[in-house]
Amino acid sequence: MTVTDLPTVHECSVAGCDYNHDTGCHAGAITVSGSDAACGTFIELGVDGGLSKALAKVGACHRSDCQHNSDLECSAESIRVGPGADAADCLTYQAS
Numbered sequence: 001m002t003v004t005d006l007p008t009v010h011e012c013s014v015a016g017c018d019y020n021h022d023t024g025c026h027a028g029a030i031t032v033s034g035s036d037a038a039c040g041t042f043i044e045l046g047v048d049g050g051l052s053k054a055l056a057k058v059g060a061c062h063r064s065d066c067q068h069n070s071d072l073e074c075s076a077e078s079i080r081v082g083p084g085a086d087a088a089d090c091l092t093y094q095a096s
């Protein structure tokens with residue numbers, strides 16, 4: 001897998017995140033981390049953050065027990081992020 005093959009964040013329903021505009025993640029890439037597949041890029045500062053286009057990739061994922069995880073990278077076609085156990089979780093997570 002190369003950087004251009006990384007999965008996209010298809011949709012994000014976390015309204016309070018500074019990178020989220022109209023359910024699109026505008027960060028360049030996100031990191032999924034934590035015991036609940038939390039989005040480690042979530043931030044709530046009240047800043048209009050991110051790139052002009054929603055093209056966010058999943059740059060890294062620490063959730064090694066997910067079916068889509070391979071060598072700490074995500075192999076899913078795309079993921080969805082939304083509220084879960086944390087304010088922002090990967091909703092595409094599937095226990096292996």
Ligand code: SF4
Nearest residue numbers: 061066068069074090
């Ligand atoms: S689908 Fe699985 S491997 Fe991909 S980002 Fe979500 S938790 Fe990580």
